[in-house]
Amino acid sequence: MMVFSWTFVALLLVSSSWAEEEVTTLKDVSSREPSVGELLERANRNRVPDSDEPTLIGGDIAIKSEADRNADPCTSTGCLWLKYSDGNVYIPYYIANNYSDRERAIIERGLQSFSAVSCIRFRPYQNGDHEWISIESRNGCYSYVGRQGGAQTLSLDRRGCLYHSTVQHELLHALGFNHEQTRSDRDQHIKVHWENIMDGMAYNFDIIDTLNQGTPYDYGSVMQYERYAFSKNNLPTMEPVPDPNVIFGEATEMSQNDITRLNRLYQCCEYCPHVSPCVPMCPHVHLHVPMCTDQINHGPCRAHAEHT
Incomplete structure (x- = not known):
């Protein structure tokens, strides 16, 4: 009888542990910050x-x-x-x-x-x-x-x-930046399902001349809206091509490409600091280092670099 009692208690503890773990997992999922597109809409x-x-x-x-x-x-x-x-x-x-x-x-x-x-x-x-x-x-x-x-x-x-x-x-x-889904090359990366867009909202998907700064289309941009943006029927308004399973529109902060565009638009790496030319203008951003190096070797920082 004593063995049965201890077994029963042990099972209760295990069950409680599993339940607690499941609740924690669900809590973690539910506490995930929504994407910027979801928040804005x-x-x-x-x-x-x-x-x-x-x-x-x-x-x-x-x-x-x-x-x-x-x-x-x-x-x-x-x-x-x-x-x-x-x-x-x-x-x-x-x-x-x-x-x-x-x-x-x-x-x-x-x-x-x-x-x-x-x-x-x-x-x-x-x-x-x-x-x-x-x-x-x-x-x-x-x-x-x-x-x-x-x-x-x-x-x-x-x-x-x-x-x-x-x-x-x-x-x-x-x-100075617009939404990613309005880029001139959008149709090569996103298929718009016009039939699912709310009445009167189709103009939000018009392609315009945006400041892409020679960077690729970025599904992870903080300027990219999510799959169901402006949907009238809970069906997707946007779908990645050629792979429809690509995750997009879930950014919660600027991507590497967002930062690269910003630096290129404002020519942040063209200035020559007195101590270390160009490179300090691009801290912690790996994609920018080649651009800064190019500026040192070929741009206005070259003469300064040769004398340091």
């Missing part, structure tokens, strides 16, 4: 804009007029932020006062993540600044593409936009 799905807010295209891209709907304003008009004599791009920002300390920390982490991998330096707004990014909790997540002049709103709604991935995504828009 969820935050903007039932958006009701105020009268002073812009029209959005592509889900989260603000435009000033209907003329901008089918063109990349960054390509057509030029929109890069100014580069200073020290090789850095300083961009003033203002964060609205209604964010909590925790929310502000998420935003500032996203802002500072750019300085670790590029020459972009976001700094707080100062009196006398003529153009800056005004980060506010408006209705939804959105940004204009590139530098607009004056104060330009970048909305990070407290009700769903405060994730590291969404902060990076909207800041990349402000720096």
Whole structure:
């Protein structure tokens, strides 16, 4: 009888252990941060804009007029932020006062993540600044593409936009980048299922002239929307080709290609620091090292390199 009792207790302990392990596993899965595409679509799905807010295209891209709907304003008009004599791009920002300390920390982490991998330096707004990014909790997540002049709103709604991935995504828009699925070579990598797209939303998949900077199509870009974006029937609106099983649209932060494009667009590796030419402009980013090496050997850093 005693043997039976101990056996029963042991089985209970094992069962409890299995149950606890299963719950932990499910918890881990459920706590996974959603992709940036999921977050943006969820935050903007039932958006009701105020009268002073812009029209959005592509889900989260603000435009000033209907003329901008089918063109990349960054390509057509030029929109890069100014580069200073020290090789850095300083961009003033203002964060609205209604964010909590925790929310502000998420935003500032996203802002500072750019300085670790590029020459972009976001700094707080100062009196006398003529153009800056005004980060506010408006209705939804959105940004204009590139530098607009004056104060330009970048909305990070407290009700769903405060994730590291969404902060990076909207800041990349402000720096001049569009969505991956609108690239000119999109159809070689993504098949669009037009029949599954919500009525009136097909324009969000129009191909435009984007700033690809000689980089390949990137399924892992933080600018790539997920498989069911703008779906009206829970069926995929996008499918990778030639392999439909490729995972895409699940990024939670900038990819290597996102960072490479940013460095190339703003020519972060062309400046010659006084100590170690070019290479320090590309820390911790392996894909950038060949580009920096090319700049040292063939670009404006060559003469400096020969005398160091």
